[in-house]
Amino acid sequence: MERPGNRRRAVAATSGFAGMSEAISVEAGEHDPGLSLGHLKSTVKHGSIYALGMVLAKLVGFLMIPIYTHYLTPADYGILELLSMTVDIIAYLTGLGLTWAVIRYYYYYDDPEDKKAVVSTAAVLLVLLFGVSSALALPFASKIASLILGDPQYAHLVRLALLMLFVFAFLEIPLVFLRAKQDSVRFVILSLVRFTTALVLNILFLVVLGFGVSGVLYSTIISSALVGTYLMVSTLRETGIRFSPVIMKQLARYGTPLIAAEIGSFVLHYSDRYFLRVFDSLAAVGLYSLAYKLAFLMALFIANPFSQIWIPKVLEIERSEPERARPILRNIITHYNVVLVTAGLAVSLFAREVLMVMANSEFWAAAETVPLLCLGILFFGYRQISHVGPSIRERTDLIAAGVIVATVVVIGLNFLLIPRWGPFGAAMATATAFASEFIVVMLLSSRVYPLGYPIARLLRPLLFAIVVYALVEMSLPVEVSLLTALAIKSLGLVAFGLAVVTWEGLLPSLRTAGSEALSDVRRSLRRGG
Template sequence: MRQEILTLGKHTLIYGTGIIISRAVSFIMLPVYTRYLTPADYGIMELLFMAIDIIAMIVGLGITGTVFKFYSDYKSPEEKREVICTAIILIFVIASVTAIIGFIVSPNISQVVFGNTDNSYYFQITFVIYFLQAGNNIPLMFIRAMQNSTSFIVINLIKLLIQLSLNLLFLVWFEMGVIGVLYSTLLAELTIASYLHVYTFHKIGFRFSISKGRQMIKFGYPFIFASLSNFVITYSDRYFLNVYSTLTVVGIYSLAYKFGFLMGYLAVTPFMQVWEPQRFEIAKQDKVLPIFKRVFLYFNIFVISVSLFISLFARDFLTIMSDPSYYEAYRIVPIVIIAYVFQAWTFYCNFGIYIKERSKHMAFANFISAMSNILLNFVLILEYGALGAAWATVGSFFIRFLLVYMFSQKSFHIDYGWGKQLLLVILSIFIYMAGRTIEIPGIGISLVKNSFLMLLFGILVYRFILNKLEKSIINQFIRNPVSFVKIAQ
């Protein structure tokens, strides 16, 4: 079991680096965005990229969610390559039709979202970006499936450098505003798409399978409703805020929400990039239950640590990096982080639904959660504004986690060791409340205080969460990190 966990940790680190690089542009550019875009402009930009997400969720037929499962099911390299090629072609056809239709009806969409047609061109560019991003997804999944970590990191690094360079050029030099951000995203996606498709088809050839395509669509289509519900949970609050408040509030709330995404990018997505394909292979072994339980503890230590770090340092970060008009976002950040901890648990604990191919259960759980989110948004946003939107997200994410957990456990029971998991949560709450209680003026002193609290949290985890073997491994690493790395390899 130790070897599997070490391998998982190694690949999580490698692919995590790639994911962080791919998502880094939105955070590296925050000082620029918050100075060269007004909160209202930032709100418009968020609503545009929100449109890309909902389009991808509705029209993708859930195909991307099925790729790893079918790739794992087949044994021969030929059939594995056929799965990838079939998925690429299906996505290409769907994305092409969707982008063309969307380009034509962009004035209507702008009217619905903004109440006018002034932003129609923004939506037309957004549909082109959607087409490129949708086409890039499967080739990137193929690289992950082959565990080609070097290519994965290099591709994401090149994309990051292109986007950063063009963002600085269009926003700072030419002062193009929102359209400059869209152009930089478009050109970066186009560059990466050109390489990815040449590379992928060179590796797999042309191997379309009608039968495999039908299987993917049959298994994946319930995930359309799951994804659509997930979109409602994640983004409907912006719509309510836009209707009942202002674009400025949408911009501030969206900035705070970025920290929830940041937690996912740093802690959850890198792990799931590796764990998602591997868990199907591990499930074939006799040792599946102990591995799932232990990995969940390590996963939670990482997730809770990153969540606590972001919650403690959010105010400091915003003070240093953003314009004063965005400072109030720090009050929303910890609430959004709570929601994303529940989402992390949902991702990990949904295995029974996937292994037993009961995707309708996932769709049902997401639907109920989405309906509760709409109700909570309506009630809480009217009364509490952006803070109400954040708590509505927490409530709906918690409901979804409970439903997914119950369905999954009924299909494939796993002991997750909730005693230690909840103790970990309690320790993090204790540290966070200590940080909120001890208010010290001055950014430098605040940074020192929060750093000390993170160190204290690490000590508490070491003392109360880890077992003797894990403590001895950490002690060995502290005494001689070089030799430890060699042993791990």
């Protein structure tokens, strides 16, 4: 395998206060709307298409909320959440961080044959890893059910969850391959097919046949198996079936340190559910999970689509325009930050009204923890910014270090806060932990790749959003109709959006890049159709 000869070597790392001082500097010319417009357009284009795909996918879950809250109890909802978490943690432990590693080494090589070998090796390896893991765990289904759900009678649900894990192996690497190729249109189409199938099957198994929690698992397994089989076959047809021990070692070397990061990320996102199950109830897990689903809308619409294209775009920019990379990246980050904060404010403002419309009254209490969870998800979205340096310099250990620190924080706070305050304590622990992760990784990243992003500028929209949220909530009458509340909150959100975009000086570039990117998206969708 040929190593690219024009790979740029790492610039000497800046240490100590020098790196920190550069982290709050702004280079001249950064506000130029023409700066990095091409990269901004590309990021908006692919990010918008990924957002469409993710929204369509998650839309299934939200369309199912009225059905879930009618045919499932909060405790059933909690069981589904805990099973999903169990599948995730097994995947993290056994997956060797392959999804991260594929992106890195796909861009590492110039030779198309080497790129194909990276994808094929990872795809075959992940199927083997998940298959063996599921098979080994099956005999212990009763013990796993007792551990995570508190009752061995749920062993049959654990077995279905393990089958679901194996099926996911056929999806993971092919989907990463689409991301690496920036084939966002196909990504969206396949996501739509998968989750539309899941929606139909959910209605069949849950409403018509009355299978309860089992029905939801059946629909996920069948829809994922159908799309996963197609994806795996088409991927291997394009790459060929090949397995390179050399590439396997490279992937493992890069991805293995991220196992700790992924487990830590799992603990940050989901460990509070286990604490709630032990110190509260399965019903509390269900309510908190619904609140988290609402708060995660800002990740669904903004942070996750951005993350799909961000690191590939960072590596592309650093390689093609190394001298201009930092101001280009800062410009993109500024736009991302404003959109992310605006999304967080929107979710925080309208959470209660959404639940009143979509869920039974026994689920409305979930709205109380949404604003604090949105703060946590905001810092979760900021982690993409802190990953720039580690990704460019191949220092994934820095990401792992930040996650480890945040993991310690969240476990400690879960022990302290959840027994006393239940779901609200869990939300406080989550927000604090995500903030600590971002701060640690950002400081470490500035030593290996000083990005020079102004910290004050990053926090400015957030502080403004907090003020607007407080003012809107205080302006609401004690007895207020649904329509009046929606009108007042909408005015507050629109006022915030206009003010912050003007304040940050983003109108010219947003107008130009947004209109052109939307035209590109429409053309791409027409070609894809």
